[in-house]
Amino acid sequence: MTFGKPWLAVVVLAVGVAQATPTTNFDQFFPDWNEMLQGILRDNCSAEYAVYKTGEREPGAPLSSLITPVINCILETMPEFRKAELSASAVILGLLPTMLQTLGSTPAETALLSLRRPVLAFLLALGSPSVATMKTSEFMTTIQDLVEKGDTRPTTISTFRWRYVTSKWRVAMSVAEYLVTMVAVANVVYLAYQLGFHAIVMFAPETIFMLPLWTFICVVIHMGGVLILYLKLRIDRKAPKHDDQPRQRGHEMYNPEPYRGIGEQQQQQQQSHSTASEPLVLGILRRRTTGLSQEVTPAAFQEPKRLRWRKQTLFANFLIWLLSFGTLVNLVFGSMIFSSLLFFSVREVLLIVTRYVASTLICRAIVRLELSGMKQSTYYDPTEEDEGEQHMLGGGTVSEMIPLKNSQHHHVGETSGSSLGVMQ
Numbered sequence: 330m331t332f333g334k335p336w337l338a339v340v341v342l343a344v345g346v347a348q349a350t351p352t353t354n355f356d357q358f359f360p361d362w363n364e365m366l367q368g369i370l371r372d373n374c375s376a377e378y379a380v381y382k383t384g385e386r387e388p389g390a391p392l393s394s395l396i397t398p399v400i401n402c403i404l405e406t407m408p409e410f411r412k413a414e415l416s417a418s419a420v421i422l423g424l425l426p427t428m429l430q431t432l433g434s435t436p437a438e439t440a441l442l443s444l445r446r447p448v449l450a451f452l453l454a455l456g457s458p459s460v461a462t463m464k465t466s467e468f469m470t471t472i473q474d475l476v477e478k479g480d481t482r483p484t485t486i487s488t489f490r491w492r493y494v495t496s497k498w499r500v501a502m503s504v505a506e507y508l509v510t511m512v513a514v515a516n517v518v519y520l521a522y523q524l525g526f527h528a529i530v531m532f533a534p535e536t537i538f539m540l541p542l543w544t545f546i547c548v549v550i551h552m553g554g555v556l557i558l559y560l561k562l563r564i565d566r567k568a569p570k571h572d573d574q575p576r577q578r579g580h581e582m583y584n585p586e587p588y589r590g591i592g593e594q595q596q597q598q599q600q601s602h603s604t605a606s607e608p609l610v611l612g613i614l615r616r617r618t619t620g621l622s623q624e625v626t627p628a629a630f631q632e633p634k635r636l637r638w639r640k641q642t643l644f645a646n647f648l649i650w651l652l653s654f655g656t657l658v659n660l661v662f663g664s665m666i667f668s669s670l671l672f673f674s675v676r677e678v679l680l681i682v683t684r685y686v687a688s689t690l691i692c693r694a695i696v697r698l699e700l701s702g703m704k705q706s707t708y709y710d711p712t713e714e715d716e717g718e719q720h721m722l723g724g725g726t727v728s729e730m731i732p733l734k735n736s737q738h739h740h741v742g743e744t745s746g747s748s749l750g751v752m753q
């Protein structure tokens with residue numbers, strides 16, 4: 330499912346390239362300057378424009394040989410203070426990929442989410458273009474923190490709060506997640522279309538696919554993270570030894586020790602409440618583990634799963650290196666494209682930046698929400714995957730597995746020094 334999507338995007342992209350007839354670049358600009366630029370094309374650059382419209386290059390001439398004279402003529406005709414505005418726009422737009430990458434999710438986070446909800450993870454990757462650059466070690470550090478210690482950031486939502494979400498609200502939450510993500514994705518896709526067709530990329534003026542290409546590369550890099558995680562991590566459908574007593578498991582999930590002291594009475598109330606509604610909740614959202622129901626269920630309420638490391642391979646490490654190199658290339662490519670986009674007013678540039686940032690923030694919020702929910706339904710099994718023998722021995726004993734929702738306290742208790750460092 331996850332790996333099918335890029336091909337769809339490739340097809341869309343290929344159609345876009347095929348339609349990139351080199352005579353539509355000036356048909357429409359962004360609204361602020363459209364009138365002025367069309368006037369210049371009509372009154373001052375009609376000769377160049379007419380040649381460009383024929384679309385007939387001399388044999389052997391470069392692809393941009395028709396469009397460059399038109400751009401030259403427009404720039405010569407434009408008043409100086411408009412040109413100054415152009416260079417201001419270029420500065421702001423050139424910084425956009427850097428801004429986005431500080432706000433967006435890393436491939437490691439997207440990959441973790443895709444363990445549970447691949448389609449949502451794909452949409453979130455598409456909705457927040459620009460991938461955070463990272464050192465090779467950071468990919469594994471991020472995953473290790475999330476897999477072994479749960480989510481230890483201060484913004485994490487506690488188990489206590491997740492308990493209040495009833496089954497009706499879980500459905501609403503899932504629907505809301507998809508709706509909001511779709512809005513973010515639609516915004517980004519429409520921006521890629523607008524900037525592709527209504528703007529001109531200075532270093533390759535005859536093309537219209539640079540922006541869509543960049544957006545697409547961002548998604549591909551996130552997909553690379555998914556592949557690496559698959560090579561590094563093993564996820565088992567079920568935590569063992571719990572099939573016979575699902576009720577107890579439910580209790581364990583929803584009544585964590587640490588909160589006993591805080592509000593015992595409230596706790597007691599909740600306990601009786603959750604006992605009554607639990608079979609329904611479990612029936613609707615927990616038991617079924619087919620791909621689809623898992624996809625649409627927020628990670629906090631999914632069936633418990635167990636994570637183990639696979640054996641180290643050189644190939645996976647090479648891929649991590651490739652990925653971190655890819656994030657850097659993507660950043661340079663993105664900055665290059667955005668800083669050479671032509672013919673916007675500063676006002677429109679601010680609007681473009683705002684729209685990108687809004688989409689990225691929305692997607693980021695949902696990724697964080699899902700990741701902090703994920704530790705409610707994830708167990709970490711410290712035994713590394715070995716030739717099957719180990720699996721049989723270690724698999725049966727529940728005590729070895731660490732429920733991530735408690736692991737924070739678990740770790741503080743055992744090795745306070747090191748895990749406190751992570752919590753900061």
Ligand SMILES: *[C@@H]1O[C@H](CO)[C@@H](O)[C@H](O)[C@H]1NC(C)=O
Binds near residue numbers: 373405406
């Ligand atoms: C562009 O054309 C308009 C209308 O013909 C004319 O008034 C203006 O001077 C021209 N501008 C330049 C820079 O040639």
